[in-house]
Amino acid sequence: MKNFSRNFLSIKAFYLAFSCCILAFSACAGDTTKVAFVSGLQPNDNGLILPAGFKATTFAEGLGRARHIAVTSDGVVFVKLAKLKDGKGIYRLQDTNGDGKADLVTGFGDFTGTGMTVRNGYLYASSDVAVYRYRLDDRNKVVNPDQPENIVTGLLARGEHEAKAITLDYDGNLYVNIGAYSNSCQVVDRTKGSPGMRPCPVLDSAAGIWKFKADKPGQTYADGVHYATGLRNVVGLDWNKTTNTLFVMQHGRDQLHDLFPDIYDTKQSAELPAECMYELHQGSNCGWPYIYYDEFQHKKILAPEFGGDSKKTAGEDAQDPVIAFPGHLAPNGLLFYTGDQFPAKYKNGAFIAFHGSWNRAPEHQKGFFVVFVPFKDGKPSGEWEVFADNFSGSPALTASGRAQHRPCGLAQGPDGSIYVTDDTKGTVWKISYNK
Amino acid sequence: MTKTLGISFSAILLIVACGLLSLTNKSFPPIQKNGPVQNVSGLKVSIERGKKVYAEQCLSCHQVDALGVSGMTPPLVKTKWVLGDKTTLVQIVLKGLTGEIEIDGDTFHNVMAPHSELTDQQIADVLTYVRNSFGNKARAISAAEVKVIRAKTK
Structure with missing residues (x-):
């Protein structure tokens, strides 16, 4: 923190210069720039870079691996941790004096995990193998912090994509991601020369979304409805109230060059495939592992493990993405904004927290930001833009991937502010708009 | 003066x-096919060759700085996995690694593919490179040593 204060002025100066360069570049590049920086994106007091009029406070810090986050109707914040802090896996954060910082912090729960959501007087939390819920009292205190109800147990976790991201609809259903225990369904995972398996056996028990009853304790894996398939791994997901449907962000496959150096060079491998948003319905199929989405060709491309050559299309039975983002940025949080605090363009649009890439090496890493996509009538109505940037600490730390913070979870507070978690150091920011 | x-x-x-x-x-x-790489020039040559093998086989997961990826790919810097027992290290390259491993309280679970298709010399070179780069300092590994370990690893 000391280092950060010392460097802040120079970072601020750098970013002013950097923003000018970006604006100048955007002007020259015209339509060819896909990433539109919000004009006036400017540094915030704590290092984040936000559009004009927005301010971020450091709501909490030092929680460690802070994953998903939920906020109650009276502004009590709950954060799920992927590593216990002082023996606790969930933290309750309350800002009792309204200064934008949590001053009442309590931990409970002895399990690690990712999922966290709140609904109808209950806090839902997931480990990598189960979903639990805690009853909240009328002041949103956890009634029995040592004895949550087991909503679902025995979920599959085989050491790859095991985080169980969760969300709820408004009809009493719980949606759980069961990630593929595989990169691209090869016989031997991530191994050059190992063929793809068709049919892919992973699809029977993973690589999809399973639906359970939100209020029925004691469910097992077998009680779940296989809601959607062909999704390699989903961490960011949210129920869209406008469309009354589930939207998910898929983590696309890795290692096209490592596994198929004759087809993909390192640059292509860094940019492909796209990270995709899908709108799901019962029975949706998004195509993994047989296809991936190429955002440059705007096509579903046959995966090389299944005979693809980077050009052959396939997956006629698979859905098209709602929107596609650059490869490997790792979307870990999705939030449809329903508040009234932010300017009108944000209403019903999507915020996405990109955890940041690793599989772009030797190319520079990218991501470590929160983006915004405007929506109208349940569909994207414009290009995506970076909303909050510089979680990494500097462009150099972004490029090396040695980010100081990595955005993960998103939630909206009752006043229309949004919260962002970081699972590197466990910072929680509250972002508000003040004209 | x-x-x-x-x-x-x-x-x-x-x-x-x-x-x-x-x-x-x-x-x-x-390039000694099976001989030990202990003299200075041999070490340097082995490290240079190893750097190329690293770039092709290891870099995309373990990264340019060999510090790995949080929660996924373990760092190769100043850890007993790299600086310690040669047999274990060579066997990891040959057989790959699945399942969670722990280093200094952090866990990593990305799958590492087997790399048994690499020659004894390539494995010796890349491990010698990693053990003598990124702030690491440990004895070189020779192709002969890899050959012996490979024969025992079935």
Whole structure:
């Protein structure tokens, strides 16, 4: 923190210069720039870079691996941790004096995990193998912090994509991601020369979304409805109230060059495939592992493990993405904004927290930001833009991937502010708009 | 005066080193198929070759700085997995690694593919490179040692 204060002025100066360069570049590049920086994106007091009029406070810090986050109707914040802090896996954060910082912090729960959501007087939390819920009292205190109800147990976790991201609809259903225990369904995972398996056996028990009853304790894996398939791994997901449907962000496959150096060079491998948003319905199929989405060709491309050559299309039975983002940025949080605090363009649009890439090496890493996509009538109505940037600490730390913070979870507070978690150091920011 | 002496001394060292190098080159082929890589020039050559193997086989997961990826790919810097027992290290390259491993309280679970298709020399080179780069310092591993370990690893 000391280092950060010392460097802040120079970072601020750098970013002013950097923003000018970006604006100048955007002007020259015209339509060819896909990433539109919000004009006036400017540094915030704590290092984040936000559009004009927005301010971020450091709501909490030092929680460690802070994953998903939920906020109650009276502004009590709950954060799920992927590593216990002082023996606790969930933290309750309350800002009792309204200064934008949590001053009442309590931990409970002895399990690690990712999922966290709140609904109808209950806090839902997931480990990598189960979903639990805690009853909240009328002041949103956890009634029995040592004895949550087991909503679902025995979920599959085989050491790859095991985080169980969760969300709820408004009809009493719980949606759980069961990630593929595989990169691209090869016989031997991530191994050059190992063929793809068709049919892919992973699809029977993973690589999809399973639906359970939100209020029925004691469910097992077998009680779940296989809601959607062909999704390699989903961490960011949210129920869209406008469309009354589930939207998910898929983590696309890795290692096209490592596994198929004759087809993909390192640059292509860094940019492909796209990270995709899908709108799901019962029975949706998004195509993994047989296809991936190429955002440059705007096509579903046959995966090389299944005979693809980077050009052959396939997956006629698979859905098209709602929107596609650059490869490997790792979307870990999705939030449809329903508040009234932010300017009108944000209403019903999507915020996405990109955890940041690793599989772009030797190319520079990218991501470590929160983006915004405007929506109208349940569909994207414009290009995506970076909303909050510089979680990494500097462009150099972004490029090396040695980010100081990595955005993960998103939630909206009752006043229309949004919260962002970081699972590197466990910072929680509250972002508000003040004209 | 000291500077001149230093330069002269360096020059002499360089001449001696070059002499030794040419002698070495005459006595042995520069790439020893199975012999130990313990002399300085052999080490340097092995590290250079290893760097290429690293870039092709390891970098995309373990990264440019070998510090790995949080929660996924373990770092290769100053850890007993890299600096410790050669047999375990060579076997990880040959057989790959699945399941969670722990380093200093952090866990990593990305799948590492087996790399048994690499030659004994390539494995020796890349491990010698990793054990002598990124702030690491450990003895070189020879192709002969890899060969013995490979024979025992089935």
